Amino acid sequence: MADTVATGVAAPHGADGTRRDFLFLATGAGLAVGVGAVAWPFVSSMAPDAATIAAGAPIEVDLAPIQDGQIINVFWRGKLIFVRNRTEKEIQDLRAVPMSDLIDPQTDAARTKEGHEKWLVVYGNCTHLGCVPAGHSGPYDGWACPCHGSLFDASGRVRRGPAPSNLPVPPYAFQSDTKIRIGEEGGGKAAA
Amino acid sequence: MSAHATTYVPKSRFAKWFESRLPIAGLIHSSFIAFPVPRNLNYFWTFGAILIAMLGIQIVTGVWLAMHYTATATEAFNSVEHIMRDVNYGWLLRYAHANGASMFFVAVYIHIFRGLYYGSYKAPREVLYILGVIIYLLMMATAFLGYTLPWGQMSFWGATVITNILAAIPVVGDTIQSLLWGGYSVGNPTINRFFSLHYLLPWMIAGVVVLHVWALHVTGQNNPTGIPIKSGKDAVPFTPYATIKDVFATVVFMILFAWFIFYQPNYLGHADNYVPANPAVTPAHIVPEWYFLPFYAILRAVPDKLGGVILMFGAVLILAFAPWLDTSRVRSTNYRPIYRQFFWLFVIVCIVLGWLGAKPPEGGYVLAARICTAYYFAHFLLVMPLVGLFETPKALPGSILESVTGPGKQVSGSGLPAGAAAAPTTKG
Numbered sequence: 001m002a003d004t005v006a007t008g009v010a011a012p013h014g015a016d017g018t019r020r021d022f023l024f025l026a027t028g029a030g031l032a033v034g035v036g037a038v039a040w041p042f043v044s045s046m047a048p049d050a051a052t053i054a055a056g057a058p059i060e061v062d063l064a065p066i067q068d069g070q071i072i073n074v075f076w077r078g079k080l081i082f083v084r085n086r087t088e089k090e091i092q093d094l095r096a097v098p099m100s101d102l103i104d105p106q107t108d109a110a111r112t113k114e115g116h117e118k119w120l121v122v123y124g125n126c127t128h129l130g131c132v133p134a135g136h137s138g139p140y141d142g143w144a145c146p147c148h149g150s151l152f153d154a155s156g157r158v159r160r161g162p163a164p165s166n167l168p169v170p171p172y173a174f175q176s177d178t179k180i181r182i183g184e185e186g187g188g189k190a191a192a
Numbered sequence: 193m194s195a196h197a198t199t200y201v202p203k204s205r206f207a208k209w210f211e212s213r214l215p216i217a218g219l220i221h222s223s224f225i226a227f228p229v230p231r232n233l234n235y236f237w238t239f240g241a242i243l244i245a246m247l248g249i250q251i252v253t254g255v256w257l258a259m260h261y262t263a264t265a266t267e268a269f270n271s272v273e274h275i276m277r278d279v280n281y282g283w284l285l286r287y288a289h290a291n292g293a294s295m296f297f298v299a300v301y302i303h304i305f306r307g308l309y310y311g312s313y314k315a316p317r318e319v320l321y322i323l324g325v326i327i328y329l330l331m332m333a334t335a336f337l338g339y340t341l342p343w344g345q346m347s348f349w350g351a352t353v354i355t356n357i358l359a360a361i362p363v364v365g366d367t368i369q370s371l372l373w374g375g376y377s378v379g380n381p382t383i384n385r386f387f388s389l390h391y392l393l394p395w396m397i398a399g400v401v402v403l404h405v406w407a408l409h410v411t412g413q414n415n416p417t418g419i420p421i422k423s424g425k426d427a428v429p430f431t432p433y434a435t436i437k438d439v440f441a442t443v444v445f446m447i448l449f450a451w452f453i454f455y456q457p458n459y460l461g462h463a464d465n466y467v468p469a470n471p472a473v474t475p476a477h478i479v480p481e482w483y484f485l486p487f488y489a490i491l492r493a494v495p496d497k498l499g500g501v502i503l504m505f506g507a508v509l510i511l512a513f514a515p516w517l518d519t520s521r522v523r524s525t526n527y528r529p530i531y532r533q534f535f536w537l538f539v540i541v542c543i544v545l546g547w548l549g550a551k552p553p554e555g556g557y558v559l560a561a562r563i564c565t566a567y568y569f570a571h572f573l574l575v576m577p578l579v580g581l582f583e584t585p586k587a588l589p590g591s592i593l594e595s596v597t598g599p600g601k602q603v604s605g606s607g608l609p610a611g612a613a614a615a616p617t618t619k620g
Contacts, residue, residue: 046371077376130356131474149553164497
């Protein structure tokens with residue numbers, strides 16, 4: 001080899017070239033795997049940690065003290081949730097709304113639990129950029145967002161943008177007529 | 193850079209010994225002492241120096257504030273009040289840092305509009321200019337992260353709104369949001385990592401500033417005529433001419449800065465941020481800091497969430513394409529009678545957008561924001577390409593010297609020998 005360098009005459013390729021190709025590919029592959037293996041823990045460490053996930057266990061809410069027409073705020077996983085005890089008139093009005101009037105069409109029945117239609121449970125952050133809409137305000141007697149003017153009805157359905165979708169319904173189930181458990185659907189299925 | 197020609201001559205034995213091992217003194221000499229600058233630069237060219245001063249002030253006050261600040265959701269607000277009430281001169285450090293961010297943006301906006309007016313983005317300064325756009329983006333990220341740290345109502349809801357903007361990105365939006373939050377909503381892990389990133393980004397800005405200044409010293413500075421340095425008489429040495437002018441302008445700028453710190457420290461802030469963060473209540477009137485208002489107005493002008501987000505980011509990114517969108521061969525708007533009117537219309541539109549960003553999103557304000565947003569993009573996508581093609585520019589002066597003294601006059605003066613000014617002209 002030393003002779004080759006000194007005279008500047010390249011060694012015949014053949015087998016030597018193949019070995020270099022192999023080293024090049026092996027080094028490249030090793031580097032790619034290595035970079036990925038090192039990057040993964042850094043990215044993964046930014047995801048919700050075990051304590052945060054543990055603190056997101058389901059919660060129980062007692063509905064008995066909530067008056068007709070009242071909205072209460074509860075927090076689950078740090079997220080605001082509205083629980084609204086709706087009046088009979090509000091429910092009748094919501095049922096009369098034609099689907100063609102809705103931006104994100106969904107019946108009121110699909111957003112409540114059968115037999116418990118007076119109770120509305122929805123996430124309390126506007127689906128536009130996350131502000132908290134004010135309750136019992138706006139022309140639909142639902143919620144009105146102070147940030148960018150989105151309006152929601154008493155079913156939490158968006159009636160005027162910029163919010164693109166209805167206030168989502170969190171996973172929850174009735175334990176009894178006056179108690180709900182937020183964080184899992186009925187039958188003990190945990191939320192994702 | 194390795195083959196940096198310099199007129200620096202080390203005098204002492206130590207200087208000779210050191211220069212032959214690390215030629216940094218020669219680099220500084222050729223970049224900031226002997227460097228030829230056009231002799232006709234006006235005060236708009238001092239804002240680069242002012243911006244470096246502001247970056248330095250932000251880093252120093254920030255490092256000192258970090259000695260007293262606690263980045264947790266429960267303690268952050270209290271620790272800021274602790275800085276204000278208990279720490280010696282803590283009020284000064286905090287007011288300097290908070291108002292310093294605003295002054296930083298005042299200076300950067302003047303700097304950007306100066307570049308747009310005099311065509312400093314055009315060849316051969318495209319890379320220099322794009323590095324500036326990158327610095328501007330990093331500044332916006334840093335300012336946003338910093339604004340969340342006091343964990344008042346505006347901090348919390350600003351963080352919520354901005355991280356929800358990212359959730360509009362298709363497919364990966366929710367994942368990005370979750371990685372930023374470190375939870376299911378803005379909370380303790382969020383403020384922790386925002387503090388870490390807020391401390392990191394200024395050093396990245398400093399790194400890109402070095403590249404920005406490096407690129408500037410390769411192409412040489414633009415000037416109010418937009419024509420390159422042609423002979424030594426077009427230029428003067430950086431020191432003392434530019435140095436003293438930069439320092440003087442910086443001192444004047446610091447007077448404005450000091451006026452805000454000592455007389456109007458909360459004028460540019462929001463009273464709601466002195467209310468601790470409350471995830472159950474959004475302030476009735478939520479607006480970002482003044483320097484984001486034009487982009488906020490663009491976001492709200494679009495009735496569609498994703499569309500608004502795309503236009504808002506597009507409004508910043510479109511700046512980077514200006515070198516190729518502008519078809520005129522004349523750099524300086526001084527010699528472009530038609531474009532000049534569009535330029536000032538663009539400035540007015542940006543200011544009006546800023547005003548609209550602070551107004552509630554209803555009625556005539558939304559319509560006005562839509563018209564202004566349309567013009568903002570039309571300025572880049574229609575006015576810049578078309579006016580450059582159809583406009584007849586005014587006659588350019590024969591040289592920078594001629595623009596200062598009038599045509600045909602001989603001057604004696606502080607010009608540089610032709611050789612000293614030669615390097616920038618070869619590229620300009």
